[in-house]
Amino acid sequence: EPEVTQTPSHQVTQMGQEVILRCVPISNHLYFYWYRQILGQKVEFLVSFYNNEISEKSEIFDDQFSVERPDGSNFTLKIRSTKLEDSAMYFCASSEAAGTTDTQYFGPGTRLTVL
């Protein structure tokens, strides 16, 4: 069964450094998403992406964050200058379309630790 994959599974970085989290969505899906989950807290929406554009973003997704589809298979989340509070599990998701019947499928996550 097709699945969303994410790399790396765990990333440790120093505060102020840039990180890029990578995702390979399910191949025929057109909508891509990033969510994050700070330890012990709810899963929070960051951004959705369709047709090479951001379609929606939350207030968390400020100028420090960016997303890109650099090629036909990868979808990346970049954090330009990491802060301690960026430490979280980051989940990528994808869906075939954005209708009422379209399930979002999630990857296994990347655990980001900012020191």
Next chain:
Amino acid sequence: KQEVTQIPAALSVPEGENLVLNCSFTDSAIYNLQWFRQDPGKGLTSLLLIQSSQREQTSGRLNASLDKSSGRSTLYIAASQPGDSATYLCAVGNNAGNMLTFGGGTRLMVKP
């Protein structure tokens, strides 16, 4: 702003018991609602999706219901098994399938 709440936060039951997990949301203008399962340190596995026009959806031992007007959904698990032990998350879609708003989850333990 949509708020999603799940009660109880944790539940422990003996194997074989039928159980109900609850999810409530504040804005009834939803697009759809998804139930997920999350194992410790793992990603989210989609269990069921209910469209806003539906009242319930079934998959195996799982049955999810939706009452939009009262802002509630329930996940019914029949004949629970130890392998069902996980955190169950409810997530509401408010517009064209984009942003999901999640509840805090119910941590379920099924004891053999």
